[in-house]
Amino acid sequence: MIARCRLLMVLFLALAIPRGTHAAEKVIADFGGLSGFQSASWVAKDLKLFEKYGLDADLVMITGGARSVAALLGGSTQFATGSGTAPLIASARGSDVTILAASYNKFPYAFVAKPDIRSPKELRGKRIGILNFGGSNDIALQLALKEWGIKQQEVNVIVGGDAPTRFLSLTVGRVDATILSPPHLTRAVQAGYRVLADMGEMRAKFSQSTLYVRRGYLRENREIVKRFVKAYSEAVHAIKTDRERTLKVFAKRMRLDDAEILNATYDYYAPRFSFPPRVDMAGIKDTLDFYAERNPEVKNRNPLDFVDQTILDELEKEGFFKALGR
Template sequence: MLRSNCDRSARSGFAGGVACGGEGVKRVTILKYIFLVLSLTISLAAHAQESLVVSYDGYAGFQGPIWATKDLGLFDKHGLKTELVLIAGSPRGMAALVSGSSHFAQGSASAPIPIRLRGGDIVIVAAALNRFPFSVVTQKEIRKPADLVGKKIGILNFGGSNDLAITLAFKEWNIPRQAVTVFASGGAPERLAALSTKAIDATVLSPPETVAAARMGMNILAHLSDLKAAFPQTVITVRRSFLEKNRDTVKRFVRAYSEAIHVFKTDKAKGSAVYTKRLKQQDSKVIEETDDYFAPKFSFPPRVDRDGIRNALELVTALPEAKGDINLEQFIDESVIDELEREGFLKKLR
């Protein structure tokens, strides 16, 4: 009876018929192989099409590494499909990251540290800039730090890297914070405009705004990158749970990001091209000065300066969680960079 059914199925050409004998086993094996290949192809296609949302928090030269990673095709080179999104303001960027709306966030360490202190699921995996990128720009009659006493200083906002930079500069200059008036006065373009109308006496700016300020006759009083104090201004933050579940993705991201930093430090033409596109700046002199300012300061390998994390903690001293001894390593996971070092990837870039 079984043989009769097999014969009928074979004669009718019915694909779902009973498979019998050696021919049937071969057909089943082929079908299994086809199914395996199709499954693998679909899986790889889905993986290739998975898009990662990467945020950054403003327009300035210190955003260069993430722009270069995207614009120079380095994400593609390392097998990542990404969407670069501007989310102005570090707190908003962190909110998007914590909620899962984004996968990676570039910004300063001042944003993730308080979230982590409260038990948030985030961690810094790389740092492109461990120095303040700002310069103190003043009215031309202010020639030395002591001349700032009694003056009005505009910053972006309180509790951010602008605020900390001014605080640490005053410490080095032995000027009490209360000896000046510090207030929030908008973004870099707004503060530059306020300087030009003498609504404020001083502010902190970074290239390309510093170049424009100098052309307007303003005085560049000090480069805060020359301060003894370190600060992790440009870091990459992820959810710790995302790192644990998608370690290979994070590793490929850090490979691409490291390569972008290396390009900035070694290939001026490519770095300048990125700035020209992203800053929408056609003045080659401005682009050149921006690149000259930032390229030597970018960190390669992209490790986090622990002293910078200590300084960043000064921004959150009012939090109950910031009291007592704090383990700095809770904010950082450099295990991916450690792997890239052991595997020789970073050495090959040098």
């Protein structure tokens, strides 16, 4: 009798569970930092969009594209985000990496200088601080100098660390100019420093925030990847359209309690996000052209070799992006 009661209880519980219920799929994704252009993943996390699409996503901060790619290839993460440079170079050298999407296809920087420097031409002979050589800071600087007709040897490029460190170096006179994005850009303007150029308005394109995976993982786990891209895409849509909720996430993640800086940060980034988050192939080409001078393996390569937007194509065909806009 007891055994029969237990069996009936098990059957009752089994029938009571809604059909289609299953445990959320566990995945690990990285993000490169806490600047606004890097926010798609952590907005998706904080707005519970991964959960909405059946994913239990853990986010880990990994700074630097090379480390991000290494973690992805080593299996520590399943999804990676960052500028297009690292996955492009890794893929060109034979690694199993492909770019799926891009939430931010512009340089998110402004060129900031001491108040007595009034135009880009006055940068000749000056010290310019960047994060590191070979990264998006460096590419932005080189392309800006090219547009301004300034040769690299006419300026002194200094590796100056992250944005807070570079801003400090500017204030104490270690550098004459640097590249900043909000909120540090807003603080620099408040302090009286001069914005020489908004690098997002330059002719050159750049995939600043991309989503990339191993090709093998995409092939073997396509449905999981599709769910992740849905959450990522909806986060981009939220950033562009839901100011109130996005500001709360920005305030929490960036630890901003100054309303003026918080709102200026949102106003700078939100309109520049790409929705749907398609990769601007012109940005991939410009990046490949830049690196071709130093890395022969990327010379004359087709940008399409490095990008797989078939998930985005499927979502477009299914009306996913239109549905988010209703």
